[in-house]
Amino acid sequence: MxxxxxxxxxxxxxxxxxxxxxxxxxxxxxxxxxxxxxxxxxxxxxxxxxxxxxxxxxxxxxxxAAIPDARHAVLRALGLEGVTVERVATQPHAPVAHTLRIGQPVSLERAAREVSFRPLVPRAVGNPDRVAVSFEAAGGELSLVYAPGRGLPRSRFTGVGLLVGELRGDLNPDLLKKAVGPGGRIRTLAIRGHRAIWIAGAPHELFYANAHGGAGVTKARLAGNVLLVQRGNVLVRIEGEMKLKEARRIAGSLRPSASG
Amino acid sequence: MGDRPLSEGRLIVRARDGDQRAYRELVEQNQTIAFRVAWAITGSAADAEDAAQDGFLKAFGALPRFRDGAPFRPWLLRIVANEAHNRRASTERRGRLALRVAEERRADDAVPSPEAALLDSERRDRLLAAVSRLGDRDRLAIVCRYLLELSEAEMAAAMRCRPGTVKSRLARALAHLRREIGETDG
Structure with missing residues (x-):
């Protein structure tokens, strides 16, 4: 031939x-x-x-003064729209949040009307037990809260089984920072073609920069394993006591809310 | 950057010194081949885009280790290909590279080619189907050589093998392809 x-x-x-x-x-x-x-x-x-x-x-x-602990030496930074993940030299020591400050409880339908994006709901875990909206971030921030149980163990850091946060990354490019110390693992990956970052291992610090544009921090707390996913202009955070496989499954099942 | 375009070597030196505009030129010069190699490996345009981006970012960080005077493209493609192979290994979608034929060309099928410079549609479809049935390694070798027209050094980078083994890998892939389409040498 x-x-x-x-x-x-x-x-x-x-x-x-x-x-x-x-x-x-x-x-x-x-x-x-x-x-x-x-x-x-x-x-x-x-x-x-x-x-x-x-x-x-x-x-x-x-x-x-965006990060309160300026003693952290930033070794490496990665980012999605709305969040910067920084590898720092020292293990973080922010407080564990006793109550989640995620804003006003609302229905998913109302949340969909109030935020400036169409909410995404992870079908793999069904409808959330609680929905909250806050407006510290431009365009609003949506939190979907799932109680412990049904394969979702209680998180040491959030007290709930699963916390899904969503905000407009394009409107808040510098809003969130995550500082990951030597014990944490950072991995970049793609989930159904969407860019994502997985942070696991030792707890890391989550900072909210001042949403009004000035220097400073409005919230800081320790966080556990989290998967950050860029879905168009929406940044999705999936936080819980889970392994990457489960987080991937949840992220892969994100679908626009029927009420959006 | 000046009026005259800089040579690749000068761009590399400047990029190594932290000149992001110089590096951007290098990215622009190489983004098409980097994306296509990543696409051939992952089988997905979205994964290929991510792999190419990550590869370019890693290559920027690795520029201090780039040997002056060495060919840049194979060095870059090895980094991008590593990203693409890793992404393929970790992604939940492990689809095969789907090769499609352009619709416009299909329309041309009715017109006989005087020099027989076009494949007839039946043979083309058989060939495409056979390439699609090949194993990942064989298909990558065929796509890199004949569809992307890579050099041996670039193929070695894309296939993560030594340049000396490219010819034997390609020969094996061609033999498997002949078997797939039901034809044998001789």
């Missing part, structure tokens, strides 16, 4: 290859988002000196 290779070459003209997306733009955006951590490792000596002087000026002005 001497013509096989020629035929394969001809086949190239017929086969549809997907159009290349604009990868350069997204890579540039992600590089800019992690620039503070990344630049330190790669800057030329002169640029590093200039950056050090600039950083000293900024620190002197007291403008950097």
């Amino acid at each position: 001497v013509d096989l290779e020629r035929d394969l070459q001809l086949l190239r003209r017929d086969v549809v290859v997907p159009d290349t997306p604009d990868i350069a733009d997204e890579v540039a955006r992600r590089m800019a988002a992690r620039a503070p951590a990344a630049k330190r490792a790669r800057l030329s000596p002169r640029a590093a000196l200039a950056l050090a002087v600039l950083a000293a000026l900024v620190l002197a002005a007291g403008a950097v």
Whole structure:
């Protein structure tokens, strides 16, 4: 069959290859988002000196206070829209939240009317036991709360079986920060084509930057295993005492709410 | 960046010094082949986009270890291919690469090609089906060589093997493909 290779070459003209997306733009955006951590490792000596002087000026002005424990050295930063995940050198020690401050309890139907996105509900675990909405984040933040039981053990950090948080990442690019110490694991992955970050192992700190645009933190607490998923312009957090396989199953079952 | 376009070598040096605009040019120059290699491995455009992005970000971090004067594209493709292989191994969707034929070409089928430069549709469909039935390694070798037209060094990067084994892997893939379409040498 001497013509096989020629035929394969001809086949190239017929086969549809997907159009290349604009990868350069997204890579540039992600590089800019992690620039503070990344630049330190790669800057030329002169640029590093200039950056050090600039950083000293900024620190002197007291403008950097988004994370309360400034002793954390940021080793690496990853991000989705709405959240930055930072690898820090020291184990976090924020308080465990005694009560979840997730806003006003509402019905899912009302929540769907009040937030600026269509809520996603994880079909794998059914309708939530409690729904809450807060407006510290632009566009609103939705919390779906599932009681312990039905394979969802009580979380040491939230007191509930499963907590699903949703907000508009594009409207709140710097709202959430997660600081993961040496005992935590960070893994980037894709779930049904959606970008995601899995944080597990030792507890990590969750910070809410001041939603009104100033420096400071409105909330900080310890958090357990969490899967962060970028679903279009909505950032979804799935937090609970679960392994990645279960978190994936829950994330993979997210569907737009019928009441949205 | 100046008026004249910089050479790849100069862009690499600048990017290594932290110049993100220089690195962006390198990404723009290589994003199509990186995406296509990732697509050939994952079988999914969405996973390929993620793998290519992550690969470019990792490559930026690894630039200090890039050997001056070495070909950049195989080095980059190895990083992107690693991301794609890992993503394929971990993703819950493990679909096969689905090769489709352009509809426009199908419309052309009615017009005979004077130099027989087009595959007739029956043979093309048989060939596509046979390629689709191949195992992952064989299919990747065929796609990289004939559809993406990669060099041996680039194929080695995409297939995560040594350049010296590319020819034998390709020969094995072709033999399996011949068997699939029911034809044998000689």
